[in-house]
Amino acid sequence: MKISQMKYDILKEVFNIGVGKSASMLSEIVKKRVLLNVPHLELICYENGPVNPLPEAIWKGTLVVSSICFRDKLAGEANLIFPADKMRQFLNLCQGEGQECYLYDLEFDDIDLDIIKEVGNIVLNSIVGELGNFLCLELNYSLPQVKLLSRQEIMANRQNQDYLYRLVLYITFVISDTEINGAIIMDLTLNSLNEIINILDKMEVDLYE
């Protein structure tokens, strides 16, 4: 399934509203300036075999994945992904820790994992919630989960074989002037994608009328 550039732009706008809301909430929580935006969006189809959207050069080593599932009319799973070292940097900024950090980049304690869970929950709920608003659907969300995975595991980690489509949102997090790049991978069923496309079609028609 292919979607037009116009539809990509509309979706990007919807997601930018979502991340904007989460950025404002995170700013309030960490008491620091937080900016979030989605500069780029991709739709990947699994019909013709596995595809890994994350370029190996950037997404190497351990990745920190925070996930929520959503059900009802729109079904899928949303994952917020950061390279572990970037996540460590983000956590240090969130907790206001100084330069002296005795833990190695890839080590996360229970407190860190809870913070990641919270941040993931805020960002993913905002994005999925905004998509739900856009489609005028009420969704049912699961509790967030945090995992440490490799790039290959993320590719194989598609929870449900019904999730045929992957929406990949490359996001940029700016916290206290430090830029941290991550991604959101949203696995969707064919029906869910159709639901989104139908709405986008209607919007496109309205636009040209």
Add this chain to the structure above:
Amino acid sequence: MSSIFSDILNQVDEGIIILDETFRILFWNNFMEQATGVSQDEALEKNVLEVLPGLNRNYFIDSLRQALEKDYRPFFSAGMHRGLITDKAEMNVRGSRYKNADYKLIVIECIDVTSQYVRVNQLKEYVRKLSDLNKELREKEKEIARLAYYDKLTEVANRTLFYNIAEKFINNARRKQEKLGLMFIDLDNFKCINDTYGHKVGDEVLVKVAQILTKSVRANDLVARYGGDEFLILLPGLSDSSHYQKVFSRVMDGVNRVQIAQLPLKVALSVGVSIFPDDGSTVDELITKADRAMYQAKSCGGNACVSYGDCPSGGAVPSHILSSIGLTD
């Protein structure tokens, strides 16, 4: 709420608060009583923001509203929100909605993670101690390496380091077809200084001389203490065989100004020079030739620099004596 469910919720090992749509507390379990010191009687029917003022923040209120309206499931970590529920314990807070045809409720779960904090803090303290210990060991390793390769008194290279580097310099000079100079420096009348002023002053003289030698050479040259009052200097990449004269001149400038504790002592040096490949092809050969040239300088009264190449065979008085005081060709 039926008594059986209420009893069950009172038994669970986490705080449970149930709110109505106006955030009024409908249920407050035993765990919450113990954690906050607020009894059920005090909490029930009151607004949760009044009973738990830590929750009275925009983002928390917005999250509860979204939970009610959109089934959003808020989660707040103790790591980001200290004292959200109570100052006595660290708690993660989770929210969810229960809805039927007539009403909506919010269930707030407060999970005590204080023990995690204690464990993590212990771990951090342990890692910190290990890190400090590691740092200390690294410093000691550096010190051991320094002692192995540097002279403890003068802090210039010792014999071991000199031989290691000299071999490399010779190989390099051979490969690049360059000249390598070796200066053999011996303090004149050092025994007399020791006998007259004591070994402490003698040591001070050695330290001063080592500092002067180090300041007089280029960054890539090597100054080493060969033993007693003898020093060696390696001058790699010698563009001109007479380059050592400039070094000697700088050394003499420094030595002439040496003053130790207002004592009327005068420091003087005798220097012999050998050049690779002209005077020898091994380190020992170069040292022997430079040593011989140094004795030529000494035999002429000292405080002079003689190149082995300028020594007549048989050890006669050198034809070329540089910067000598009172000694000319």
